[in-house]
Amino acid sequence: MTNNITTAQSIGLISCHSCHLLCKRGKQAREQVCPRCGASLHDRFPNSIGRTWALVLAAIIFYIPANVLPITVVISLGKAQADTIMSGVIYFLHSGMWPIGLIIFLASVFIPMLKLIALIYLLISVQRKSRWRQRDRTVLYRIVEIIGRWSMVDIFVVTILVALVHLGGLATIHAGPGALFFGAVVVITMFAAMSFDPRLIWDVEEVEHE
Helix, strand or coil: CCCCCCCCHHHCEEECCCCCCEEECCCCHHHCECCCCCCECCCCCCCHHHHHHHHHHHHHHHHHHHHHCCCEEEEECCEEEEECHHHHHHHHHHCCCHHHHHHHHHHHHHHHHHHHHHHHHHHHHHHCCCCCCHHHHHHHHHHHHHHHHHHHHHHHHHHHHHHHCECCCCEEEEECHHHHHHHHHHHHHHHHHHHCCHHHHHHHHHHHHC
16 A cells, blocks of 8 residues: 655656756646756656667676786787786786785676666666666665766776876787777766666656546
């Protein structure tokens, strides 16, 4: 049994996506503009589900080469050694630097994968009009939105190494092709989280109360 809930949408109000001002819904399309910042007003993000699915699928495609291709190439005394994300993690673990290896694994492998799984779950649950644990799903979305940027840790490490380790003919470090794909995965998943409208989780309540 659900409680009657008065929502902004049910009483003709729209929240601005840019400045979050609660505005009255205009009678005509040209009136759907925020009076404070001038942004266009929408009850929900336009085509939120389709855009998020497209971004998630693109991130999944890039995720494979990001983990298979080398993320760094070390050239030392004329010899080149390429390392993927996982080979770098294994190196740190075998060297006894397991905290660094654990951080890189969590930030570069586990978190991006977890974000993709969470976004897919949210998309499917919204499309199936699920009413199961709506509050928890909203919290899950907020977590995904917040932690996304921390996946850039590995890219920051590569950037620092490339800038610092340049010893002429002795040793140099170059970013491998995997770094480009990994950066794409992080950026795309951040955009995917931004394009998903969490209010869609609660729209099933609006339908039942009409």
